[in-house]
Amino acid sequence: MLASFDADVFWEALTSSPYWKGALLALELTLVSLAAACVIGFFLALGRSSRFRWVRALVFFYNWIFRATPTLLQLLFIWNALPQLWPVFAESWFKPFLAAFIALALNEAAYMSEIIRAGLLSVDPGQELAGRALGMTRPRILRRIILPQAVRIIIPPTGNEFITLLKLTSLAFVISLHELLTAAQVRAASDFRYPEAYSAALVYYLAIVSVLMVVQAQLEKRFTWSSVGRRRRVAVPAVAHDAR
Amino acid sequence: MNDVVLRAEDVHKSYDGLEVLRGVSMEVGRGEVKVIIGPSGSGKSTLLRCLALLEPVDSGGVYLEADPLSGLREKQLAAHRSEVGMVFQRFNLFQNMTALANVMCGLVEVRRLKKREARERALEFLDRVGLRDKADNYPEELSGGQQQRVAIARALVMRPKAMLFDEPTSALDVELVREVLDVMEGLARDGMTMVVVSHELRFAHHVASSILMMDEGKVIEEAPPDRFFSSPSHERTKRFLALVE
Amino acid sequence: MKRWIGPLSLVALIAALAVVGTVGAASPVKGSFKYCSDPTFPPMESKTTAGKPVGFDIDLANAIAKRWKVKASFVETGFQGLLPGLASKKCNMVISGIFITPDRIKQFPAVAYMKTHRALVVQAGNPKRINGPNALSGKTVAVQAGTKYEEYLKGLNDQFKSAGRAQFTLQSYPGDADAVAQLLIGRADAVLTQDTSGAFHKKAHPGKLAIPYLFPETDTFGIYYRPSDKKLGTALRAAIKALKKSGALKKIAAKHQIPVADVK
Numbered sequence: 136m137l138a139s140f141d142a143d144v145f146w147e148a149l150t151s152s153p154y155w156k157g158a159l160l161a162l163e164l165t166l167v168s169l170a171a172a173c174v175i176g177f178f179l180a181l182g183r184s185s186r187f188r189w190v191r192a193l194v195f196f197y198n199w200i201f202r203a204t205p206t207l208l209q210l211l212f213i214w215n216a217l218p219q220l221w222p223v224f225a226e227s228w229f230k231p232f233l234a235a236f237i238a239l240a241l242n243e244a245a246y247m248s249e250i251i252r253a254g255l256l257s258v259d260p261g262q263e264l265a266g267r268a269l270g271m272t273r274p275r276i277l278r279r280i281i282l283p284q285a286v287r288i289i290i291p292p293t294g295n296e297f298i299t300l301l302k303l304t305s306l307a308f309v310i311s312l313h314e315l316l317t318a319a320q321v322r323a324a325s326d327f328r329y330p331e332a333y334s335a336a337l338v339y340y341l342a343i344v345s346v347l348m349v350v351q352a353q354l355e356k357r358f359t360w361s362s363v364g365r366r367r368r369v370a371v372p373a374v375a376h377d378a379r
Numbered sequence: 380m381n382d383v384v385l386r387a388e389d390v391h392k393s394y395d396g397l398e399v400l401r402g403v404s405m406e407v408g409r410g411e412v413k414v415i416i417g418p419s420g421s422g423k424s425t426l427l428r429c430l431a432l433l434e435p436v437d438s439g440g441v442y443l444e445a446d447p448l449s450g451l452r453e454k455q456l457a458a459h460r461s462e463v464g465m466v467f468q469r470f471n472l473f474q475n476m477t478a479l480a481n482v483m484c485g486l487v488e489v490r491r492l493k494k495r496e497a498r499e500r501a502l503e504f505l506d507r508v509g510l511r512d513k514a515d516n517y518p519e520e521l522s523g524g525q526q527q528r529v530a531i532a533r534a535l536v537m538r539p540k541a542m543l544f545d546e547p548t549s550a551l552d553v554e555l556v557r558e559v560l561d562v563m564e565g566l567a568r569d570g571m572t573m574v575v576v577s578h579e580l581r582f583a584h585h586v587a588s589s590i591l592m593m594d595e596g597k598v599i600e601e602a603p604p605d606r607f608f609s610s611p612s613h614e615r616t617k618r619f620l621a622l623v624e
Numbered sequence: 625m626k627r628w629i630g631p632l633s634l635v636a637l638i639a640a641l642a643v644v645g646t647v648g649a650a651s652p653v654k655g656s657f658k659y660c661s662d663p664t665f666p667p668m669e670s671k672t673t674a675g676k677p678v679g680f681d682i683d684l685a686n687a688i689a690k691r692w693k694v695k696a697s698f699v700e701t702g703f704q705g706l707l708p709g710l711a712s713k714k715c716n717m718v719i720s721g722i723f724i725t726p727d728r729i730k731q732f733p734a735v736a737y738m739k740t741h742r743a744l745v746v747q748a749g750n751p752k753r754i755n756g757p758n759a760l761s762g763k764t765v766a767v768q769a770g771t772k773y774e775e776y777l778k779g780l781n782d783q784f785k786s787a788g789r790a791q792f793t794l795q796s797y798p799g800d801a802d803a804v805a806q807l808l809i810g811r812a813d814a815v816l817t818q819d820t821s822g823a824f825h826k827k828a829h830p831g832k833l834a835i836p837y838l839f840p841e842t843d844t845f846g847i848y849y850r851p852s853d854k855k856l857g858t859a860l861r862a863a864i865k866a867l868k869k870s871g872a873l874k875k876i877a878a879k880h881q882i883p884v885a886d887v888k
Contacts, residue, residue, distance in 0.1 A: 215805065215809060218809045218810060218811060219809060222810055225809050225810040225811040226811075227764055227793060227811075229811075231795070259471075259474075261467060261469055261471035262471060262473060262474070264433065264467065264471060265465075265467065265471035265472070265473070265530075266473075267433055267457070267460065268431055268433060268460060268464075268465035268467075268534075269460070269461060269484065269485040269488070269489055269533070269534075269537065270457050270458060270459075270460040270461025270462075270485065270489040270537075271457070271484075271485075271488050271489055272453075272454070272457050275488055279473075279484070279488060280473050280475065283475040284474055284475050287475075308769070308798070309797065309798050309802075310797075311766070311769075311795035311796050311797055313796070317769070317796075320704045320769070320770055321769070321770060321774075323704070323708065324704055324707075324770040325727070325775070326727070327707060327708075327711070327728075327731045329708050329711070358475075360474060360475050360476075360517045360519070361517060361520070362477065362515050362516045362517055362520060
């Protein structure tokens with residue numbers, strides 16, 4: 136069976152412009168969508184513990200709707216249904232990448248909000264108490280004490296979400312976004328070499344996920360607080376005992 | 380007469396319908412060390428948190444050097460909080476910062492000092508509690524006693540008008556208690572105004588200006604240590620002392 | 625014994641002739657055959673609201689099956705998966721309004737059954753004044769992904785680029801109907817598809833669409849089969865020939881409003 140796998144065709148596909156452009160596009164879409172999702176998700180997570188009931192309700196409904204509907208449906212809704220409601224979305228400025236970004240970011244935000252909320256919950260409440268006792272304001276406490284500790288918990292599940300998002304980008308094929316999977320399909324349609332065309336796409340997906348795994352490991356190391364391996368670079372000034 | 384640094388006047392506070400403080404009045408003058416003892420549930424920690432402005436009171440007043448502090452808005456309260464240092468039973472050191480960064484935190488974030496100046500001052504105070512060589516260690520690498528001493532340095536570095544201690548040694552292994560009490564005794568000798576909730580009666584006897592007994596949300600007795608321990612007047616005080624000694 | 629050979633041989637001969645006579649066309653398949661088709665290309669193949677496949681190709685498949693006295697079984701497959709499905713033996717043949725082209729023929733042989741023109745479809749009233757492929761410069765064009773139409777349009781865009789003219793935005797969608805939908809939504813200015821599909825959609829959305837241009841060259845729809853299935857190929861050719869001769873194909877074309885000349 137392996138005898139019919141043409142390595143030249145595979146290599147040619149792998150190095151062809153639609154493939155690496157498509158891979159770059161998929162990666163780009165994943166990164167911007169995840170970034171936006173983290174920001175939106177952060178505010179959603181904070182909103183869950185707001186003292187205003189309408190804020191809590193809003194967040195609840197947002198999460199409910201965006202987690203319950205399939206991503207494909209959301210993509211199609213934004214691309215096909217929106218223009219029928221507001222014709223401005225049929226104009227040429229509303230490109231497939233933009234539509235996919237909006238759909239994926241909003242969708243992913245609902246999941247990220249739960250991940251971030253879990254991270255915030257995981258921080259010992261005594262940390263905030265000590266910060267307040269020092270006289271720090273709540274936003275400052277969040278930024279300097281709570282968030283860094285929450286991030287440590289948030290990193291592993293976020294790595295998962297990155298991978299999920301990367302695979303979801305292939306859905307944007309239905310709204311005419313020419314990403315990596317499209318390249319593979321077009322390739323296969325033109326010369327019928329299916330194993331080679333699909334394997335080449337597989338290699339790109341693998342490569343991206345592998346890079347993510349390395350980045351994630353590095354990030355996790357950075358958020359491990361240990362004095363091993365860190366030596367102070369600035370000399371400690373000698374201070375006499377009775378100096379005030 | 381000493382000027383009064385911290386004062387609580389007829390403070391009432393309830394949690395979820397349960398009244399925890401039922402009209403507590405007390406004051407501590409400059410340089411005084413007041414130790415509060417009492418059974419659990421008597422409201423000692425709650426009183427301390429109200430004095431530290433960490434909790435709002437339902438009625439009554441909290442005064443810092445004659446400034447009324449109940450009813451102030453959050454932003455103004457935050458500023459005053461930095462003038463009252465608080466040390467917690469469970470240390471509550473910031474896990475994502477070294478001991479040095481912990482001590483610097485208040486200076487940089489609240490007093491808005493430049494990092495260099497903050498570092499120098501922080502090192503000085505770490506030195507005072509005997510932990511300068513642990514400046515680059517993270518809390519999880521320190522023993523309980525060391526963590527508590529860093530916590531004390533962190534509060535002290537803000538040059539507070541008063542220091543509050545909420546059962547500072549209760550979470551420590553027995554052999555680590557001494558190092559923390561030594562630091563506290565040093566502070567008292569240097570004239571710091573302190574309010575301490577603690578079960579360490581020998582420390583109280585040695586260092587306190589007066590001892591307060593709390594029970595069921597009220598201060599039922601206050602007296603200088605000698606009188607308090609040798610001839611307590613209240614029945615419940617006698618019973619509690621019998622249990623604890 | 626010798627007395628019976630004569631009559632016995634005669635009976636055998638008659639029986640053999642009878643057998644040959646009743647099986648009008650020898651069926652190359654036993655009992656049934658499967659055909660892959662993508663039901664997003666009316667009137668060739670599409671689905672009713674109840675989900676049942678209907679169209680010219682379905683009727684054609686059934687007519688062939690009738691001749692062979694077997695059953696035809698519709699295997700729904702996305703357009704891009706049609707020929708892969710044939711290769712992986714998901715089906716015996718592909719009947720899906722798919723052109724015969726040189727590069728496809730290299731991999732799979734095909735039997736021609738219908739001629740057709742490509743067409744440009746636009747919004748009614750032709751607001752963007754598209755009267756031919758050259759007028760597409762600078763517009764937004766939608767097309768079904770993975771088709772020869774898409775290839776042609778990409779080539780056209782390259783031509784515009786080297787001639788220094790504005791290129792058009794090319795959007796590709798899974799189904800032909802999805803591309804036409806973009807016209808109705810107002811996002812696309814034109815769709816390149818077959819005259820069959822154009823006529824169908826024009827009828828389905830009265831007053832909304834127009835066909836301003838028909839390409840003069842014709843394409844041929846073919847039934848694709850695996851090169852190893854030589855017997856199937858021969859049988860298909862014979863079947864198509866017979867259906868054309870008997871006028872059956874004309875009837876099916878008329879039923880779906882396809883110009884009868886196309887199935888000559």
